[in-house]
Amino acid sequence: MVRKKIVAGNWKMNKSYDEGIALVEQLVDELDMDKVGDTHIIIAPPSVLLQPVTELLMFSPGIAVAAQNCHHEESGAFTGEISAAMIKSVDADAVIVGHSERREYFKEDDALISKKMKAALDKELMVIYCCGESFEERKTANHIAVVEKQLRTALSDFSAKDADNIIVAYEPVWAIGTGEVATVAQAGEMHTHIRTVLSSIFGDAAQNMSILYGGSVKPDNAAELFAHPDIDGGLIGGASLKSADFMSIIYAMPK
Numbered sequence: 001m002v003r004k005k006i007v008a009g010n011w012k013m014n015k016s017y018d019e020g021i022a023l024v025e026q027l028v029d030e031l032d033m034d035k036v037g038d039t040h041i042i043i044a045p046p047s048v049l050l051q052p053v054t055e056l057l058m059f060s061p062g063i064a065v066a067a068q069n070c071h072h073e074e075s076g077a078f079t080g081e082i083s084a085a086m087i088k089s090v091d092a093d094a095v096i097v098g099h100s101e102r103r104e105y106f107k108e109d110d111a112l113i114s115k116k117m118k119a120a121l122d123k124e125l126m127v128i129y130c131c132g133e134s135f136e137e138r139k140t141a142n143h144i145a146v147v148e149k150q151l152r153t154a155l156s157d158f159s160a161k162d163a164d165n166i167i168v169a170y171e172p173v174w175a176i177g178t179g180e181v182a183t184v185a186q187a188g189e190m191h192t193h194i195r196t197v198l199s200s201i202f203g204d205a206a207q208n209m210s211i212l213y214g215g216s217v218k219p220d221n222a223a224e225l226f227a228h229p230d231i232d233g234g235l236i237g238g239a240s241l242k243s244a245d246f247m248s249i250i251y252a253m254p255k
Contacts, residue, residue, distance in 0.1 A: 002208075003207070003208055003209065003210050003232050004040050004210045004232065004233075005038065005039045005040065005210070005226075005232055005233050005253050005254075006039070006040045006041075006042060006167065006210050006212055006232060006233035006234075007039055007040075007041055007042070007233050007234055007236065007246075007249055007250045007253060008041075008042035008043075008044060008066065008096075008128060008167075008169075008212065008233070008234070008235045008236065008240075009041075009042070009043050009044065009236045009239075009240025009241075009246055010044045010068060010096060010099070010214075010235060010236065010237050010240060011043070011044060011045050011046060011068075011240060011241060012046075012068070012101070012237060013046060014046070014241055015045065015046065015049065015241065017048065017049065017052070020045050020046070020049040020052075020053065021049075021052060021053075021056065023241070023243055024043065024045075024053055024056050024057065025056065026243040027043075027063070027243050027246070027247070028056065028057070028060055028063075030243060030247065031247060031250070032247075032251075033062060035250075035251045036062060036250055036251070037253070037255045038255075039233070039250055039253045040062070040064065040233075041062055041063045041064065041250060042063070042064045042065070042066050042093070042094060042128075043057075043063060043064070043065055043066070043240075044065070044066040044067065044068050044094075044096055045065070045068075046068065047067060047068070047082050050065065050067060050087065050090050050092050051090040051091075053065050054090055054091045054092055058091075064093040064094060064126070065091075065092045065093055065094070066092060066093060066094035066095055066096055066126070066128060067082065067087045067092055067094070067095040067096070068095075068096050068099070069082075069095070069096065069097065069099070069102060069116075070082060070083060070084045070087055070095045070097070070116055070119060070120055071083050071084075071116070071119070072112065072115035072116045072118070072119045073119070074119065083119070084116075084119040084120045084122065084123040084125055085123055087120075087123070087125060088123040088124070088125060092125070093125065093126055094120075094125055094126035094127065094128060094167075095116075095120045095125050095126075095127060095128070096128045096130065096169075096235075097113050097116045097117055097120065097127055097128070097129055097130070098110070098113040098116075098129050098130040098131065098150075098154065099130045099171075100130060100132055100171055100173045100176060101176075104173070109153075110149075110150050110153035110154040111153065113129070113154050114153065114154045114155070114157060117129060117154065117155075117158070117166070118157075118158075121158070121162055121165055121166075124165075125165075126165050126166075126167060127165060127166050127167065128167045128168075128169050128212070128235065129154060129155070129166055129167070129168050129169065130168075130169045130170075130171055130214070130235070131147050131150040131151055131154075131168065131169070131170060131171070131194075132147065132150075132170055132171040132172045132173050132214075132215075133146045133147055133172060133173060133174075134146075134173045134174060135173065135174035138172065138174060143172075143190070144190070144193055147170070147190060147193070147194065147197075148193070148197050151168075151194065151197045151198070151201070152197065152201070155198075155201055155202075156201055158201075158202075159202075160202045160203055160204075160205035161205075163198070163202040163205040163206065163208070163209055164205065164208070166209060167209070167210050167211075167212060168194060168198065168209060168210070168211045168212070169211075169212040169213075169214050169235040170187070170190050170191060170194060170211060170212070170213055170214065171213075171214035171215050171235060172186075172187075172190075172215050174215075175215030175216050176214065176215050176216065176237065177216065177237060177238060178216060179216055180215075180216060181215060181216045181217070181218075181221055181225075182213070182215055184224055184225055184227075184228055187213050187215075187225060187228065187231060188228040188230055188231065191211050191213065191228065191230035191231050192230045194211055195207075195209075195211065195230060198211075210232040210233060211230065211231065211232050212231075212232060212233045212234050212235045213225055213231050213233075213234050213235070214234060214235030214236070214237070216237075216238075217234040217235075217236050217239060217249060218239050218245065218249070219239065219245050219248035219249055219252065222234065222248070222249040222252035222253075223252040223254075226252055226253050226254060227254060233253065234249060236249055
């Protein structure tokens with residue numbers, strides 16, 4: 001099985017209803033599917049846009065929809081949260097868990113993130129699991145150990161069968177929204193190590209898992225990053241909010 005090439009756009013807390021619909025309509029109208037090739041596209045809008053976006057993309061099989069987060073319980077007195085069951089009920093395809101902003105601002109740890117992953121997988125959603133180190137952890141040469149611990153804590157209870165529905169996104173925290181970008185060598189080193197760790201957890205199934213890079217990916221650096229054999233695509237933040245930029249990054253994926 002060949003690993004999927006994936007470009008995912010995480011809108012974060014951006015776009016009103018009308019703005020979000022307009023962006024999706026523009027992507028559908030302007031994407032050149034011949035240039036997209038076999039690249040898989042995922043859009044992660046805010047939760048209020050999940051249903052209208054999935055409806056807009058009903059006849060665009062090359063574009064999947066992900067939620068940006070989910071709660072680990074199926075239902076209950078958790079004001080402001082959404083469950084994996086709710087995400088599935090609007091025909092979304094996936095959910096992002098463990099994003100660095102969830103870790104930093106909402107104090108989520110990998111034990112909790114693992115519960116969220118189980119909830120999502122139980123509802124047959126794809127999971128985009130995020131991991132990555134802070135600037136201080138990289139500066140002290142602790143980045144490899146930090147990411148490995150994140151992976152083992154979050155993923156060790158899952159099976160090789162589960163691995164088919166897990167995408168890993170490496171996002172160095174110091175490169176998210178800062179304009180700083182890991183060099184291809186830095187990103188490649190971590191992606192190669194992540195693959196090694198995944199192999200120790202999932203065995204041969206790890207060779208089919210896509211590992212995305214996230215951290216200030218833009219049209220002018222995407223091609224160089226995506227050319228690395230261990231980088232299977234990108235989790236795109238700010239550049240996914242402009243259709244021209246997002247399309248340029250999609251087209252940068254090697255064919």
